[in-house]
Amino acid sequence: MRDGFVSYKRVGDLQALLARQELNVEQSYYFLCWSHKVSGIRRMLPEAKDFPSPEGQMFNSKFELRWKKQGKGYEVLLLSIEPKNELGFEEIPGKWKADDRSAYFYNAGETRFPKGFTFKDEKDEDIDPTKIPVGQRYFQNAATATVHFVALTVGTEK
Incomplete structure (x- = not known):
């Protein structure tokens, strides 16, 4: 486990x-x-025309940024393994630890979604989901050992 940083804005x-x-x-x-x-x-x-969305996530190997529409603005949660103090986020109190784990994306034929679950590249063309190095990062309060957040993350390309 390593230090984690949990903040909002x-x-x-x-x-x-x-x-x-x-x-x-x-x-x-x-x-x-x-x-x-x-x-x-x-x-x-x-x-x-399709963005911004009411809810969403941006994620990479360093952080996940989550947003949710609230009134005329957005509540944004930043789950990171590096401090991002320059962005003006307010830290959520606690000593946070981050633990990386394996994860699995839905396959493209998943029927719980009306049009399937898609994976798109920079050109908006389909990506093979098995080529995306997906993972999960658990953010745990070190004092209580309680996992409060699970973030998506990526590693090196498979």
Whole structure:
């Protein structure tokens, strides 16, 4: 286990936050949710007509950023293995530990989603989900050993 950093922030402009240089230091994946559909796992954000989404995640090997629409802005949770103090997030109190584990994505033919579950690359073309090095990162309060958050993460390409 290693140190983890858990923080949150309320933002009015989600797109401006996601465009910040501090968050774009490596290849990230996205998962977006609307009340009637999910985006599947994507390497790029969709066109402006489909974004921002009411809920979603951006994740890579260093952090997961989650957002949820609240009124005219967004509540944003940052689950990271590196401090991101320059972004103005407020730390959630506690001594956090992060533990990486294996994970498995749904296959593309999954029937619980109306149009299947998709995996898209930078050109919006299908990706073989077995080629995505997906994992989970458990964020545990060190004082209580309670897991409070489970974040998506990626490692090196398979």
